[in-house]
Amino acid sequence: MADSHPVINEFLPHPSTGNKEWVEIYVPEGMDITNYWIDDDTDFTSDSGNSSKKQMTTFIQGSDSKHVVYELSSSMFNNDGDTVALFAPDGALVDHYTYTSDPGVDISIGRTPDGTGDFQVLASATQGSPNSPPLPTATATPAPTDKPTYSPSPVHSKEPKPTDTPKPVKSTFVPTSSSIKNILASTVTSVKNNFLVPTKTASNGAYPTSILGVSTKSAERKKTPIPTTPVLISNASLVLTRIIAISTGGLLLLGCGILIYLKKKNAH
8 A cells, every 4th residue: 555655554643732743644655645635525526524625845854764754734634533545636536534433632643554554542642653553452350250258147046935823823712602512511520529528537537527527518508500501612712710719619618618717626
């Protein structure tokens, strides 16, 4: 391509403040490129770009005869994307390249290798000299994958169950007329045997017939008659009260007997 006609070899679309945009042309040996044109669109006659085309009447000679540089007197190219076009003096489109993003401040775009290669963002701007290698493409470093950390499941300890409070045992005893009658009869018999007739007769007749000096008939006359009609008691506490009352009566009778015995003894 560059052996037959000149080509765009490198350009700087986004210079730093105070610097100029420039286009480097790779020129075949011995070719005169005076009066070639630089533009930002591919239509030579309409100038549809942002700026009007500029004729290259002056050059900056590069490090060799194949590299020449044209500096633009005013800005022509958009930073974030535009077209760089090279026209022959008769208006024929010789070469062009369209970039679609901002390469960066003072970062150039050029062919690799010079004159024949594809356009790439270069590692460094080489105005008037052979192009530098392309800028390495940044590859995203994959983030290390965190290995899952094994954590045993928490062991739930069983809480001790509270000791059951023993429930009070309810009494199932329900007094009936027959049970009350049996209790009363048993109580009266006990009082009779232990208090009312505590007789003890000597074998030789030396002692009185009764220890207390009271005849059996007299004691029998003072016995509390046993009720023959069953008494209905509503609950066990009433039964207990009656038992205590009868026992107390027996003790009173015993006390009276002792007093009578002592009185007769003192009289003799």
